[in-house]
Amino acid sequence: MEHTISQAAKVTPSARQIAWQELEFYSFIHFGINTFTDKEWGMGDESPSLFNPTAFDAKQWVEVCKSAGMKGLILTCKHHDGFCLWPSTHTDHTIAQSPWKNGEGDLVKEVADACREGGLSFGVYLSPWDRHDQRYGSSAYNEYFKDQLRELLTGYGDIFCVWFDGACGEGPNGLKQVYDWDGYYEVIRELQPGAVISVCGPDVRWCGNEAGHCRTSEWSVVPAELQDCEKIQEESQQVDDGKFSRQVNSRNEDIGSREALAGAENLIWYPAEVNTSIRPGWFYHPAEDDQVRSVDELLDIYYQSVGGNATFLLNLPPDCRGLIHENDASRMAELGRILSSTFRDNLAADAQASASESEGEQHSPQRVLDGGKHTYWRPRAGTEQATIELVWNEERSFDTIVLKEHIESGQRIEKIRLECLEQGVWTPLAEYTVIGYKRICRFPQATSRSVRLVIEESRWCPTLSAFEVYLSPEHTETQAVE
Template identity: 25%
Template sequence: MNLKNSKLLAGALLLTCLGMTSLKGYTQNAQAAKTSLYELQQQFVDLGFGMFIHFNIPTYMEDDWADPDASPEIFNPKKLNTDQWAKAAKSANMTYGCLTTKHHSGFAIWNTRTTPYNVMNSQLKRDVVKEFANSFRKQGLKVMLYFSILDTHHKLRPGQITPAHIKMVKDQLTELLTNYGEVSALIIDGWDAPWSRISYDDIPFEEVYKLVKSIQPNCLVIDLNAAKYPAEVLFYTDIKSYEQGAGQHISKETNKLPALSCLPINQNWFWKTSFPTTPVKKAADLVNTNIVPMNKAFCNFILNVAPNRDGLIDDNVIAELKEIGNLYKKPQSFPKLPAADAPVISSNLAKKKPANASWSSDYALMDFATDDSFRSAWNSNPAIKAPWFEVELTKEMPFNMVVITEPTANTSAYTLEYFADNKWHLLAEGDQAQRIKVHRFDKVYGEKVRIKFKTFKESPSIAEFGVYCERR
């Protein structure tokens, strides 16, 4: 960390230690106000259509990933009008807005105590998050917030993460969830993505998830991690996300999870000088190929709109949003979500741990089932009639959940066991035929976990074998 950034982070931490305990603001009564996760997911799906607002220091650059050492002085929206944003969203029959409170370069556009690298040290000197939230609520719209874990200004990136970084993330989220009223969802980016390489162990997902729920129990946690995880189970998110520009597309025919699909109305997420004179995506296409069919597939569609350097939405975008409102009317009712397993939110104790198995195919050894990738797999050799696979936890550990992911649905009967006190103990006689098999049980302590295959269509194969000790 260079001297400049070390001083910034040290100062942020000092201010945080002095001030975080005195935060006053919005809180939900965890006992009286808590809604079930299923109900919250259904409510999110029922919102149907919303506005993503990418507005931050990259607005003043030609790159969406800003220079992390850019001066706060360049952030200077002289005509900032969040009322205009909210009215534009209302005109399109949107139901909520989501603002980029902090993007990958670490600039915070709220009045934060955690770092000097924030909007109050820009020429604007106004809390954009506060103005955004107030404007959208005035229009009867829900408020959501985007937050990037990756933070290149504060050196929160792979190989550099310290306890101080974890504290900063928690303190920043505490501010956002305490000082700006009800937040329906927190959309998190730059976390356990192939390009960010910050794992859920580096910044502990379960700790952050529990923190969010402790402040606002009804706030959904949506991590934009669809590039890595399968579509059948919620891994590290309350809502399954799909970024179309990154090649992530929901299956409108098979999806059974509460979902979010996002796309910018322009060519980029943040405003560019070419935007006012470049055609935007057409209303009819957005309505007929995105909003309407996705609403029928348990999917909420969020359209990104990028305010310009004055802090206003361009005229061509305003006009297209009005046309969307002419074509799209929110349905009176939405499909009811099927019941689903609770999200997996704990660290995988089996990740990168030694694995053993019956004879494998030479090109697909057992280590592929614990390599933290769902794109590789262990394959049993077809000659083996009673195949098995086990992971060594390297020491006795507590756990209360096992998740087995197959490349395709194959196994329909199996036995799960754990090794403790020098012998194997039965965990479950499994009969889940689906591709991803989730088993939750009372906590046990063991050194190894094993699956023994009984009934299968083809030679067994495991993409990932997960072992977890989730907080309950």
């Protein structure tokens, strides 16, 4: 086991995985024929004439996303019904056959351009399952699918993510398809080498459910066999039963501890994404206008996902107008205001840092306060327990601490404790397991001149690139009134 743990400490992410993780919070946009039929899954026999968003505005989508603090957007360019939101030259089941813009429009282009103009990263979802195309169930379909990928990956600028699910049911001929995953990956790596391939892909791992459930300990270093979990046809989603989106079945809750890695032949960096919808469904349904998730629900998922070494992919389904509904937009703006005010003022900016041990000036404890993502504190190699302390000239009140490992060096910290000094005694604030890219620690408000992080367990030696301290807005407002 020790050999495996020493290996685990040295597994590191690719540049594309780091860039993806730094986005933290981004949107899924489910939009297409289903929007106009009030269905979740189309059958593939819908007429393109149904597609006609009368007030479509990609810039509104982008502004809603930005209001919540999102940094990216992934568009469902083709869902299981096979209808394409761009004028693909490889099928006639596209918006070119719709009345929208007299068949001259390209919705993918408008969204990609709006993202670029608004400063959001743009990603694409392309369903491998196609309930419309007659080639589905044959080798010819795999070539068709790769041709579609080539169109999306060459005509719309930089793509940060290609998102695949493993849904695999019958096509119009009653056949199922054997997906050429390796062939799909090859096309993506050739045309968009900076894009991560998510869920049914080698770069980003599905958290295991669509309900927003998060693991207590989300490891990025896991057994390599997990890369194939979502590609198993027998386990793929093949029917729309109305329950899958809220089902919590996240496989094993422990996939990266020392015990979980014991006996693993190969380890990989395979970080998690938490995906869920702001509504019960993934596509827009008028009956769900009053079922938009509350801000408290969204905050809870945000703190568990972004604050628990995962990313947060939140679905915002536009309505038949082609706009994100007012209820959803209002909720996003409110969420953004809370997050922005919570993390606006880093109280650690004027603190002094010290540590139980450091490996030279290059990795001194002050590195956790300099704001640089490439600088970090670490003790000497082989030291697995350590303490780092922040001290102010006067007392500060706080209830939120953000910790980051230097993931370019790997994920190593296994167990931590936060404490503050009260009347000369170190008082516990919170306990957690992993940190990874980011851990957001929340606890009842404390007031002290000193706070410290006790690293109780780690692999080989820990690293820390950020130690930030905040006071949430409700407490800030209370203090202001007093």
